[in-house]
Amino acid sequence: xxxxxxxxxxxxxxxxxxxxxxxxxxxxxxxxxxxxxxxxxxxxxxxxxxxxxxxxxxxxxxxxxxxxxxxxxxxxxxxxxxxxxxxxxxxxxxxxxxxxxxxxxxxxxxxxxxxxxxxxxxxxxxxxxxxxxxxxxxxxxxxxxxxxxxxxxxxxxxxxxxxxxxxxxxxxxxxxxxxxxxxxxxxxxxx
Numbered sequence: 001x002x003x004x005x006x007x008x009x010x011x012x013x014x015x016x017x018x019x020x021x022x023x024x025x026x027x028x029x030x031x032x033x034x035x036x037x038x039x040x041x042x043x044x045x046x047x048x049x050x051x052x053x054x055x056x057x058x059x060x061x062x063x064x065x066x067x068x069x070x071x072x073x074x075x076x077x078x079x080x081x082x083x084x085x086x087x088x089x090x091x092x093x094x095x096x097x098x099x100x101x102x103x104x105x106x107x108x109x110x111x112x113x114x115x116x117x118x119x120x121x122x123x124x125x126x127x128x129x130x131x132x133x134x135x136x137x138x139x140x141x142x143x144x145x146x147x148x149x150x151x152x153x154x155x156x157x158x159x160x161x162x163x164x165x166x167x168x169x170x171x172x173x174x175x176x177x178x179x180x181x182x183x184x185x186x187x188x189x190x191x
Contacts (some may be wrong), residue, residue, distance in 0.1 A: 012046035016159040021061045021069035026164045028080050029051050030171040032179060034089040039107040040089060042098030047085045048110045049078040058167070059114035061157055064125070071114050071163060081107055082182070101137050103188065107178075108132040110145075112171065117156065124183060125158060126151045127170040135187065142187035148173040 061069040085107050096102075101159040111130040116123060148170045152158075158166065178184070 002125040015106045022060060023069050024071045024160045024163060025074040026071065026160050026167065027075045028077055028164065029168050030080060030084040030175055031168070032091070032172060032175045034088045034179045035174065036092075036180050036182070037185065038091070038093030039188055040093030040095070041100065041188075043094055043100040043188065044096035044098075044102035045089050045094035046102065046104045047082060047089065048104070048106045049085070050106055051078055051081075052108050052110050053112060058112055060116065061114075062116035062118055062141070066105070076114075077109065081109060081175075083178075086131045088175060092179060099177050101145065101191065103191075104136045106132075106134045106136075107175075108134070110156075111147075112167070114163070114167065121155070123154045123157050124151055125154060125163075125166065127167055128176045129167075129170040130142055131171075131178060133184065135180075135184060137188070137191040140187070140191050143183055144178055144181050144184060146174045146177040146181070146190075 055189075056072055058071045058073065062068070062072055085105070087104075108131060110132055111128055113126075113128040115126045115128075117126075118124075127150045128147065130145070131145050133146070135142045150166065150170045150173075152166055
């Protein structure tokens with residue numbers, strides 16, 4: 001009888017501990033592999049980053065204590081986005097060697113959302129990364145909006161490293177879409 005009670009108690013404690021989820025603070029490191037022609041053609045490009053999110057919290061990891069199992073970013077998101085944008089600009093030929101009018105690009109982080117839903121013991125983690133690129137040359141402006149949404153079905157909630165990877169990947173994809181936008185290349189060619 002004692003072994004049955006012990007086993008039942010152990011099973012219950014494992015079940016309860018499986019429902020409590022710890023908060024996470026992660027490092028975001030987007031990487032951009034810009035594709036297409038090097039439309040920068042030596043033009044100088046000044047890049048500014050604007051984090052327009054209303055909160056530093058990406059979302060909840062779920063669990064019983066959903067309001068305290070929050071996921072946040074521990075590094076400087078503006079600095080990480082600036083490095084990624086500068087890398088993309090260099091790949092696309094923006095290096096300040098031509099006499100073309102300089103351009104200014106503002107990269108706005110509009111949304112970075114982390115959502116977890118659990119159904120039938122399967123966790124679905126959804127990441128939404130939305131950015132706006134606004135490029136200005138003289139009095140002319142080009143604005144593009146780029147969004148990536150990724151869902152991952154997992155048997156257990158991701159650890160911090162996995163969350164870093166999937167969030168950075170979604171953000172990287174939005175950046176790649178922005179810098180590979182043919183309408184941005186055409187705007188730069190005409191101005």
